[in-house]
Amino acid sequence: QVQLVESGGGLVQTGGSLRLSCAASGRTFSTYAMAWFRQAPGKERELIAAITWPSHGTYHADSVKGRFTISRDNYKNLVYLQMNNLKPEDTAVYYCAADLTFWNTPPTSGESYYYWGQGTQVTVSS
Numbered sequence: 001q002v003q004l005v006e007s008g009g010g011l012v013q014t015g016g017s018l019r020l021s022c023a024a025s026g027r028t029f030s031t032y033a034m035a036w037f038r039q040a041p042g043k044e045r046e047l048i049a050a051i052t053w054p055s056h057g058t059y060h061a062d063s064v065k066g067r068f069t070i071s072r073d074n075y076k077n078l079v080y081l082q083m084n085n086l087k088p089e090d091t092a093v094y095y096c097a098a099d100l101t102f103w104n105t106p107p108t109s110g111e112s113y114y115y116w117g118q119g120t121q122v123t124v125s126s
Helices: none
Strands: 002-007 012-015 018-026 032-039 046-052 058-060 068-073 078-083 092-098 119-126
Touching: 002 092, 018 032, 018 068, 018 092, 032 068, 046 068, 046 078, 046 092, 058 068
Parallel strands: 012 119
Antiparallel strands: 002 018, 018 078, 032 046, 032 092, 046 058, 068 078, 092 119
């Protein structure tokens, strides 16, 4: 079993930055894919970024390329999402997700991720 806990969300002004963290515990040694999704009230869940290992693949959605960066700290069992130049449309609950299947490239479907965190709220004021 894998447990995921997100942190780092909050209120920020347009153009500001936040760094989200996802702490993984349990059987994390075989967690080969981790991702950040977001969902605003009444809107669909969307994939923002993903990372895989040992294949070391990364994915960033077109809407956040150049602004958001996913990274991993293996020694601390942490995955980060650095969010720069935030926009009001980035306002959502951000979820960390993980899967223990080996992937050459990060899967882009939510159905590919078995474990999910509870989410952290990001609000960008305008």
